[in-house]
Amino acid sequence: MKIHRMYVNGFGIHRERTFDLDIDAQAIVFYGHNEAGKSTLMSFVRSMLFGFPKRNNRLERYEPLSGGVHGGALTILDPMGTEIRLERYEKNGSLKLVYPSGTEAGEAALQSLLGGLTADLYRNLFAFSLSELQQIDTLHAEEISGFLFNAGMGISGSMMAQAERKLAQQMELLYKRNGTKQTINEQLRVIEQSELELRRSKERSGRFQDWQVELASLDEIIAIDENELSLHREELDWLNKCLQSRDSWIQLLEVESELRDLPEFIDFPENVLGRFEQAQENLERAYMELQGIQQGRIDATEQLSQLTVNKQLIEQRAELEQLLEAAIVYTDSAARVADHSAEMEGYRVQLQRYLRLISLDWTEDQLQQFPLSIHHREQVSAYAERFDSNDQHRQSRLNDRERLVEQADQYRFTKREQQIKLNEISQQMDSLFPSLITMGREQVHSYEAEVHKLWERTKKQASDVAHVEERLADAHRNEQLLRTRRGPEYQRVLKDKPQNTQVKLLAIALNIVLPLWMILGLNRMMTGIVIFLLLGLFNVYLWLQKDSRMARPEMEDSLYREASTHRDRMEQEVGRVRSQWDELLKQLCSKLSMLPTSHTGHAEAAAGRSWSEGRERTDAMASIQQLEPWVESVLLQINEYMQADKELQDAENQLRTVVQALDERVNRLATMTELDSKQQQDEAILKQEWGQWLEQYQLPVDLSVESMSTMFQYAESGLQLYDQITRMSNKLAVYEESQHSFERTATRFLNQLGLDIPLNSTHIVYELKKLKEQLDTQLSIQENRRHIEQQLNELISREHICSGKVMNMHNKLSELLEAVHAKDEDELRRSVRLYDRRIELEQSKRHLEVVIFTWVKEEHQQQLFQTLEQSDIAQLEQQLIAVSEAVMQIELRLNESKDRRGGLRKEMDNLQSGGQHAELLQRHQEHIAEYQQLTSKWAELALSAELMRRAKEIYERERQPGVLLRASHYMRTITDGQFVRVVSRIGEKSIFVERENGQQLDSTYLSRGTAEQLYLAMRFALADEYSKTVALPLIMDDIFVNFDADRLARTLMVLSDVAMRHQIIIFTCHEHVALALQSALSRVQLIDLEVEEARR
């Protein structure tokens, strides 16, 4: 890129200035004194390309001092040689690139023109003043440094550094040699932990063999210990038994020694003392009983002697008791006699009352004679019935008579009414149907039938007439048709021979119809043939006929003739039918005119017309229509007459019936009067007979039949009372008789006993009762005696028994004493005591033996006794303690062994199932896998970093020299070979120069001028490197001030080389510099700012 023109509108001291630059010049030199605006121009170019500095940087802004708009324009040529105008004004911060085509562009286009260069880099590399040149730091600005190392590529050193930092950070997050929190370090710990666990698990697994051995030995130890334990337990058990049975054993020894001191008893009787004492007691009791019995015997004998009995009285006991029973009946019958007498008197009074009720003069005798039989009662009821029937007859006759009289009156009235009605009807009929009445009922009926018949026939005849006339009309038409075809000539012929018409017509009809029929009926061949033959014959006949009468036998002729004959025949027929019709019509009219009606005149006219104009062929049907109302009126009149006649007949019949009924009633009344008188006679006879019947029984004659029933009741009750009285008096007689007999017997009995008692019934009974009491006393005494005697007998027998018992007891006592060899009771008691003690000791010995047996079995008893004899209780207890202790120890040991064995077995089971161990192994591997994944990641990062580092090294060694080599070359030229190489390292802020002898010097140790020459060489080299991207103009502001003449000249040589790639713009206030430039370079454009200014 080259600047072609500068236009300053307003910038610092410059205003409205334009500088045209020679683009082909090796260098453009702006020469001017101080304050001429050289630095201002450089700043102007910088501001044009990269924008105006901010307001806070006033020094750099170069705001216009002498007016004008802050800004201006550059006209530049891009590498392709296109001229582009670049305008930039501070006012609106606007930038405008104007292309020759007129298109405009902005900042982006400028940036691409500048190859993405930043303002700083531009200032450092392409537009620098002496102050910038002197600053070594500016070469190490990050941007430049990056540019230095990645020259020719779009990345910066900062990017690389950033990438390296990132890598380092990532790596540090993952792993640090002595770190703890890094993921890999943490994972390492996890692995170590799992390894530890695994090792333990493996150890366990490794100990399986040992455990197997241990298990076997444990089994053995346990077996031995268990054996020993059981032995000890047995001993312990033995000692316990010894101790437990020791007391019993001592007791047993004592019992045995006592037993040895006691005498032995053989066959000692059982319970001898008890039995002895019992016997003594029994003896005493027997004595006592004996004494009691003896005393009782004495007492009884005494009592018996005191008791005496009245024997006579006791002997009369049965008779007395009989009498006493009879006395009860006697007393009872006396009371009954009194009762019956009173009742009988009551009955007598009642009887008298009944007798008086029947009749005042009636007695008991009459009552007894009064017949109460059924026969008599029926006689009475027969009388009653007869009286009743007489009454009823009388009453019914009275009723009948009344009813008959009433009916007779009714009929008489009806009769009169019917007669009146009959007269009315006959009069009406006379007036309405006089002719019919004269005709008589029978004839009217036949007349009606005749009219009917004639009318029907007339109607039929009329239709026949009409039909025939129609056919005649047809015949006429036909004839007319044929005539029109034949012409008048033939008509005449036809007129002459009308007689043939019918035949001809028939022939025509046959000739037309038959063949047609034949054709249609072809299937019936035979019929066809027959018809054909017939037709043929008929035609032949016709032809022969025609031939005789007609000159020209043509078809039409014959047809016509036939038609006219047919017409003639039809006319005859009409005539015949009409004459019949006329006849009928005449008959009908004569019949009809027999009855005068309202239609008569009109109808007669019609009939007369029809009749008179018959030949004029009146329309028969019209006549019928005219006649119809007449006929109908005649028929209606006949109908009406017949109805009225029927009414008349009904009335006559009713009247006849009424007259008959009236006559019957009158006759019945006469008969009834006769019957009444006969009845009255019968009643009188009955009354007489009844009176006689009453008299027969001495009853009042005027007694009615009805009162007889009451009569019968009273008589019956009276008779019953009479019977009761008779029965009672009989009973009383019987009672009195029995009383007397008792009194006699009792007196006799008492007398026998010596009691003189008067014959008073009361006394008798009293005495009898007193005797009875005495008898009872005697009987009880007798009983008492018998009882005492019995007691006495018993006492005697008991006395005997008791004496026997006493003897027995004595014997028994002596026997017992003998059995124990004792002389007396004392001796017996002593023996018994000794015996009892022995028994007791033997029992306790047995008990102790059983106790000992429960502890120790029989076979060990001997051993037990030996032990007990050998050791005392203290020794035994000591032994017991010792053994229990041993047992406890063994048990403890055994438990431990068993626990250990259980644990081992469990562990071994675990190992055998192996799940846990396998899980650990797998987990361990998973941890390792994860670790390896992490380390792999880290390794990748580490290798990224390593790759970066090595690439950098390579770059420093192989790529960087591109810039430094060129710088070395420039430096060597400038210093005339005093310094041969420039060296720099990435990331180090120092530049070294190497002398010819290889000595390297830090740039800071160089002289000012040499240092400036070095930095210039570096900038040239960098600018060259950058020119691979874009070649920008190099603008230098008085940088050669510290250069000596020689170095300056050499520098300008370098400059001429650089100028081949870059536009060179130099500002200087030193004339010698300007001159040197002019002399050193072939083409230099010198712009003297003051001269320019003056020129304006």
Add this chain to the structure above:
Amino acid sequence: MKPFRFLHAADLHLDSPFKGLTNLPPAIREYIRESTFLALLRMVQVAKREQVDFVVISGDVYDVSDRSLRAQLRFQQAMVSLSDAGIHVYIIHGNHDSEDGSRARLDWPSHVHVFGSDEVRTEPHITIDGQTIATISGISYGRASVTDNLVPKFPTPSPGVYSIALLHTNVDGDASHDNYAPCTKEQLIRAGYQYWALGHIHSRRVLHQDPTRSFIVYPGNIQGRSVKETGAKGCYVVEVSESGETTLNFHPTEVLRWEQRALSIDQLKDEQDLKDSLDQFIKDLQEELPDIPAVVRLTLTGRGPLHRMLTQGTQLAELIDEFRDEQTRLATENSNAGRAGHFIWIESCRVETGAEVPFDQLLEQESFIGDMLRLSQTLLHDDALLRQVCEQALEPLLGNMKASKWLQKPDLEQMQQWIRSARERNTDELSGEGGWSA
């Protein structure tokens, strides 16, 4: 010669923990932990089903260092089961279950023959009818680290009988395995055995096959145990015909598959695309492995707009967690339902993507990034320099006794991956793309 067949398995590593897994949900962890045992059961089933005459196991039945008694007991059960079926088992110890290792004293059925470490012993396999159909020679490891070549100890087999040799060895020095009992293929062939039943290398390999004369076979382990052990795992049933001709039939025994898969983000525009392609990825894998659950390591590769999202923030982690949750649910449901889980567990999702930068252009550029990229390219091609740089860069970690103890010694591939990631990271950072989450 009577035809017969035998089963060859090795490296059972029963109950060994699974490496490289983290944060497993219980249901999945439980299933994975049981997987070696389930594989053993399957192996026993294969032996019974195929009615083999005998079984040879070429070492590393379990890791004695794990001290898993369970492993030993389960193995004992399996041996009893085989013995009950009348199947003999010939076993050698390898570096993981060397003779000197601590192990429980267990009773073994008489059908189990374990070779000692003193010398090569040869056992004739005699059938019930008294016929010797094969001789089995073998030697165990006396200690974990056997660096001697054991092949010379094997005697020349007697002719006429089919000869099988059991050896736990690293043939021709496979770098991914410890170089124990080293030997060469040539030495094995020269030894004259008809079937070298080898163990130690976990991947299935047939080093040499000459059906009539010599077979050298690594059956691989019966169950993959880390994401490095991918592909089908199982055992060989070796068929020996009347004429002595040998044929191998592979029988899978694994109950869990390990896989490593890559997914390019080249065509992916946004997060939804990523989610969809992950969905599809899981679906495809399920279809590919319809009967077996899998643990898969997913590596995102390629360059695209998603790179920034993948390297920054937690979106990817959240997305992966979502998938894991879903699979956990599946596994839990299945394990509750009492059947083997059928899940796809994403072991990890590695991001090896790059931003959409003109990488080749940058590589040419005379710039710092260009220098850095060129340096990384140099490292990727200069293994020695790579090792040196890694050692230097990782010194803070490697130099720390504690820290380095658990480090897996990085292999070249790992180091190269680190360099690639570092390169992308630095490029992102320097080109203004980058930046980790703050």
